[in-house]
Amino acid sequence: MPISPMIDAAVFEPVAANDNTAGFVTLVDDQPIEGGFDPAFGDVTWQTLISGDKTASTGLVLGIATFPANGVLHLHRHAPPEFYFCLSGSGVVTLDGQPHHISPGSAVFVPGNVEHGVRAGAEGLKFAYGFGEDAFSAIEYKFSA
Secondary structure, three states, X not given: OOOOOOOOOOOOOOXXXXXXXXXXXXXXXXXXXXXXXXXXXXXXXXXXXXXOOOXXXXXXXXXXXXXXXXXXXXXXXXXXXXXXXXEEEEEEEEEOOEEEEEOOXXXXXXXXXXXXXXXXXXXXXXXXXXXXXXXXXXXXXXXXX
């Protein structure tokens, strides 16, 4: 039996737009470019897509990191685990001193408190990154000496 496309108004209650249980769509082109100015980080820039300090969400941070040719994100660590998913370009991700080449389609898991950093290849690098945290601003980056 087909399901009716009609929703009973007495049963359906829309979720308020500012309630973090409402779904939403965000576009990378609508997000400001951050980073690229603090020498502690390197010359990487990023655009935050999902983060509780910017969007009506909890439990997930998602963004896009962009590196110029041979750009870097200096060695650092933070408590929450992180992932990278390479979208374009190539580079080397160093995890606890071990280099790993990445290219489009590569997924990287960075365990919590593991020292890691990134160096882009000659064509630059772009990857999605994420944390199972409420907000990007809550993640404390500790850069290596």
